[in-house]
Amino acid sequence: MKRFFIPIISLCLIAFTFTSCDPKEPEPEPEPEPKEEVFVSKTPENRNILLEEFTGVNCGYCPDGHRISDQLHATYGDKFLAINIHAGDYSGGYFNTPEGTALNSAFKISSYPSGVISRELVNTGTKVVFGISRSSWGDIASQIMAKPSYVNVAAKSTIDSASRKLTCEVQAYFTDSSPVAAGLNFINIAIVQNNIWAKQSGATNFYPEMYDAATQKYRHNHMLRTLITGVDGEAMPENKKETLYKKTFTYTIPEMISNEAVVLKDVEIIVFVTQNKPSTIPVPIQDASQFVSVINVCKSALTFK
Numbered sequence: 465m466k467r468f469f470i471p472i473i474s475l476c477l478i479a480f481t482f483t484s485c486d487p488k489e490p491e492p493e494p495e496p497e498p499k500e501e502v503f504v505s506k507t508p509e510n511r512n513i514l515l516e517e518f519t520g521v522n523c524g525y526c527p528d529g530h531r532i533s534d535q536l537h538a539t540y541g542d543k544f545l546a547i548n549i550h551a552g553d554y555s556g557g558y559f560n561t562p563e564g565t566a567l568n569s570a571f572k573i574s575s576y577p578s579g580v581i582s583r584e585l586v587n588t589g590t591k592v593v594f595g596i597s598r599s600s601w602g603d604i605a606s607q608i609m610a611k612p613s614y615v616n617v618a619a620k621s622t623i624d625s626a627s628r629k630l631t632c633e634v635q636a637y638f639t640d641s642s643p644v645a646a647g648l649n650f651i652n653i654a655i656v657q658n659n660i661w662a663k664q665s666g667a668t669n670f671y672p673e674m675y676d677a678a679t680q681k682y683r684h685n686h687m688l689r690t691l692i693t694g695v696d697g698e699a700m701p702e703n704k705k706e707t708l709y710k711k712t713f714t715y716t717i718p719e720m721i722s723n724e725a726v727v728l729k730d731v732e733i734i735v736f737v738t739q740n741k742p743s744t745i746p747v748p749i750q751d752a753s754q755f756v757s758v759i760n761v762c763k764s765a766l767t768f769k
Contacts, residue, residue, distance in 0.1 A: 502708065503620065504616050504617065504618040504708075506639065507639070508640070509612075509613055509639070510610060510611060511609060512545070512760055512762065513544045513608060514547065514582050514583075514734070514758045514761040515547070515581055516567065516580040517529055517577055518551055518568055518576055518578045518579070519577050520550055520556060521550070521663050521664050522554045523665060524665040524666035524669070525576070525598075525670065526577045526664070526665070527667050527671035527682070528577070528598060530577075530674070531670060532601060533546045533548075534685075542762070543609065547654055547656055548656075548684065548685070549561075549568065550688070551565050551568035552568050552573060552576060558722070559660075559724060561689065561690060563694070566695045566742075566743065567580075570695075570745060571742070572594065572595070574595070575595070578595030578597070579601045580594045581601060581604045581608060582605075582608050582757060583742065583756050583758045584608060584757055612640075613759055613760045614639060614641065614643075615636050615639065615642070615649070615737050616636065616639060617636045617736065618634075618635050618735075618762055619632055619633060619634045620632075620633045620764060621733045621764040621767070622767050622768070622769055623728055623768050624768075628717045628718075628719070628728065632653055632714075632715075634709075634710070634711055634712070636651065637706075637708050637709070638702075638706065638708075640705050641703065641704045641705045642704075643739075644739045646702055647700070648739060649700045649737060649738065649759070650697030650699055650739075651693060651697055651698050651736075652697035653693050654692075654735075654736075655688075655692065655717065655733060656732050656733075656734060657726060658684075658687075659684075659730045661681040661682070664682035686732065689721045689726055689731070692713065696741040696743050696744075717731070729768075733764035734762075735761070735763075736758050737761075738758050739757050739759060
C-alpha cells in the first residue's frame with residue numbers, strides 16, 4: 465500500500481508546488497483616451513474676406529468684376545475668397561439658386577456687378593449699402609482685413625466620388641467673446657464650382673482670358689451652387705472667449721443644379737462664420753450688435769475617395 469500512495473502524494477505535492485509558483489497575470493492597462501484633434505488655430509487673427517459678387521450672364525460689365533476679384537485673390541491668396549452669385553434680371557435665369565436669389569433680395573442689390581464685402585454695410589458718401597461698385601472692392605477689403613477677428617474657422621472635407629457624399633468637418637475657435645448673444649453666430653457652408661463654360665456678355669471686352677473663341681463660351685469660376693446650411697447658416701450654441709466649436713456636416717451633392725452638371729472635381733467648399741441673419745436685417749439698424757457680418761472665412765481642405 466505504501467508503494468501505491470507515496471508516488472501519488474509526491475506527484476500531488478509537485479503539482480501543487482508548481483501551481484502555487486505561477487505568477488498572477490497583470491491587470492490589462494486601460495487604453496488611453498484618444499486625443500482630441502484640434503486643427504483650427506487658437507491664435508488671434510485678423511479677418512479674412514468673403515466677396516459675394518452678384519453677377520449674371522447678360523451683364524456686360526460683370527466680366528470686369530470677375531477679373532478684379534481674381535486679381536484680389538492673386539494678391540491676398542486664401543485670405544480673400546469669392547462666391548459668384550447669379551441672380552437678378554441680368555442672370556437671365558441661368559445658374560440661379562434659391563439661396564442666391566434670397567441674398568440678392570436681402571442685400572437689396574440693384575446694379576450688376578455688385579460686391580458685398582464680408583456682408584459689411586459701406587458708406588459710399590451718398591448712401592449706406594451692402595452692394596458696392598467693383599472699383600471699391602480692393603479698398604474696402606483691405607480695411608476689413610486690418611481688423612481683428614474674434615473667431616477663427618477651419619475645415620476638412622472629403623467627397624465620396626461614388627456616392628457623391630460630402631463630409632465636412634468644421635472647427636471654430638473664439639479668441640474673444642462675440643458681441644452678439646449666444647445663438648446669433650452661424651456656420652455657413654457653400655459649395656462653389658469652377659470651369660463652367662457658358663455664354664457671358666462682355667467677355668471679350670473685359671476678360672478675354674476666360675473666353676474660348678472656338679466655342680464662343682466663357683469660363684465661369686467660383687459659382688455658387690448651394691449653401692448646404694441655408695441662407696442664414698446654422699446657429700452656433702456658444703460664442704464666449706475660448707469656446708471651441710466642432711461639428712461634422714454631411715450632404716449628398718446632386719448631379720445637377722439649375723440645369724447644370726455638378727462636376728465633383730471642379731467644386732470647392734467655402735466655410736464662414738457670420739453674425740446675425742441676412743434674412744432678418746432690421747431697418748433701421750439701431751446698434752452695432754445688429755450688424756450682419758462675415759467675421760471669418762476659409763477654404764476647406766478637400767480630398768476625394
